Amino acid sequence: MSTPPGFARYADRLWAEALPLDELAERFGTPCYVYSRAAIEERWALYRSALGVAGDVCYAVKANGNLALLQLLARHGAGFDIVSGGELERVLHAGGDAARVVFSGVGKGTDEIRRALQAGIRCFNVESAAELERIASVAATENTPAPVALRVNPDVNPETHPYIATGLAQSKFGIALEEAEALYLQAANDPRLEVRGIACHIGSQLLSVAPLTEAAERLAALARRLQEQGISLDHIDAGGGLGVHYIDEQPPTPAEHIEAISAPLRDLGVSVLVEPGRAIVAEAGILLTRIEYLKHNGGKEFAIVDAGMNDYLRPALYDAAHTLEAVTPSEAELRPVDVVGPVCESADTFARDCTLPAAAGGLLAIRSAGAYGAVMASQYNARPRPPEVLVDGTQAHLIRRRETIDELMSGESLLPEG
Ligand SMILES: Cc1ncc(COP(=O)(O)O)c(C=O)c1O
Numbered sequence: 298m299s300t301p302p303g304f305a306r307y308a309d310r311l312w313a314e315a316l317p318l319d320e321l322a323e324r325f326g327t328p329c330y331v332y333s334r335a336a337i338e339e340r341w342a343l344y345r346s347a348l349g350v351a352g353d354v355c356y357a358v359k360a361n362g363n364l365a366l367l368q369l370l371a372r373h374g375a376g377f378d379i380v381s382g383g384e385l386e387r388v389l390h391a392g393g394d395a396a397r398v399v400f401s402g403v404g405k406g407t408d409e410i411r412r413a414l415q416a417g418i419r420c421f422n423v424e425s426a427a428e429l430e431r432i433a434s435v436a437a438t439e440n441t442p443a444p445v446a447l448r449v450n451p452d453v454n455p456e457t458h459p460y461i462a463t464g465l466a467q468s469k470f471g472i473a474l475e476e477a478e479a480l481y482l483q484a485a486n487d488p489r490l491e492v493r494g495i496a497c498h499i500g501s502q503l504l505s506v507a508p509l510t511e512a513a514e515r516l517a518a519l520a521r522r523l524q525e526q527g528i529s530l531d532h533i534d535a536g537g538g539l540g541v542h543y544i545d546e547q548p549p550t551p552a553e554h555i556e557a558i559s560a561p562l563r564d565l566g567v568s569v570l571v572e573p574g575r576a577i578v579a580e581a582g583i584l585l586t587r588i589e590y591l592k593h594n595g596g597k598e599f600a601i602v603d604a605g606m607n608d609y610l611r612p613a614l615y616d617a618a619h620t621l622e623a624v625t626p627s628e629a630e631l632r633p634v635d636v637v638g639p640v641c642e643s644a645d646t647f648a649r650d651c652t653l654p655a656a657a658g659g660l661l662a663i664r665s666a667g668a669y670g671a672v673m674a675s676q677y678n679a680r681p682r683p684p685e686v687l688v689d690g691t692q693a694h695l696i697r698r699r700e701t702i703d704e705l706m707s708g709e710s711l712l713p714e715g
């Protein structure tokens with residue numbers, strides 16, 4: 298099996314593992330997510346060593362919240378960035394330390410705030426004045442001051458897909474820099490709150506560190522103004538966002554990411570937090586899928602695979618391009634095919650004019666599918682969500698089994714008799 302030229306070495310760890318992918322497909326069925334423990338640990342270690350002891354790496358759970366992966370990262374001492382009460386429960390269940398959890402998100406509910414406060418999380422990354430007041434009032438009823446950072450919106454263009462840009466002035470995320478200072482003064486004088494830091498996150502799949510540095514410079518300027526006014530800060534949370542290799546991207550390394558955000562913050566005397574998600578898990582995962590049928594329509598050839606947009610949404614949602622590879626040797630000639638899923642939507646397309654030796658029954662790997670893959674799977678078209686497997690050396694662990702048809706109907710009820 299050939300490796301695409303230029304593919305970073307860590308992405309190839311999965312393929313170097315002792316377990317042939319076709320055996321995994323036989324054993325667990327397709328479609329099926331397969332992750333490499335070694336690849337995840339390698340990426341984790343790069344972030345950990347780049348940041349050093351003066352900071353904390355808070356893995357963004359939204360990228361892949363599988364319990365076994367959270368447990369793996371917790372054992373390596375990860376902090377976690379969560380965006381819901383559900384993610385908090387997953388982190389705690391997997392053995393994560395609540396005191397290393399930061400809670401982002403524009404719509405935190407009262408129950409979620411209360412639970413996070415009771416669990417003793419490190420910090421709420423507050424996204425509006427109204428949310429700050431809600432957190433303060435929950436803190437008052439719980440008789441526990443709430444640790445807060447304001448997630449500011451530095452108005453920096455992250456140069457990424459508009460759906461995953463979050464730090465522009467007109468985005469729904471964060472608080473405008475100009476409004477933040479007054480809100481910090483208000484929070485610092487509120488006994489229900491404890492100001493801990495400043496947070497931001499400008500977007501995802503960033504392929505240059507320049508916008509990250511620009512954002513960090515704006516955070517540093519705000520931090521200096523706050524410190525001058527006697528507001529002490531424990532940390533600055535620069536968010537996540539580092540891009541990965543899907544087709545031919547050349548993303549910066551974790552070390553370059555850390556250097557880009559740390560340089561402007563260096564003399565502030567605060568610890569630095571980062572919230573990488575995609576950069577830890579994306580390239581460590583593939584989605585294995587089998588070609589069910591080949592067909593021709595309108596002069597095009599289609600390979601219809603058993604994975605659909607319900608299993609892996611990124612291509613349909615963002616028109617995202619991925620490297621697709623044939624896993625099993627095939628006598629079929631290399632030729633352009635559209636690789637499509639079985640879901641009743643034309644957007645259910647994984648690749649157009651992809652050069653493959655496509656043959657019915659052949660196995661394909663959609664690469665770099667470890668982030669925003671299984672977590673975004675749905676049951677659309679009443680399709681059970683796929684299993685997830687972690688390859689660990691010569692072992693393969695089923696870390697989430699395939700959903701059953703019964704589970705698809707669980708919680709629903711038929712109408713009463715009559
Ligand atoms: C607040 C916050 N932190 C971290 C992340 C993780 O981003 P990424 O997976 O791009 O590292 C996101 C998602 O974009 C986010 O919204």
Ligand SMILES: N[C@@H](CCCC[NH3+])C(=O)O
Pocket residue numbers: 359461463501502611668669
């Ligand atoms: N789901 C997105 C990333 C979301 C980032 C969350 N703020 C993707 O697959 O690229």
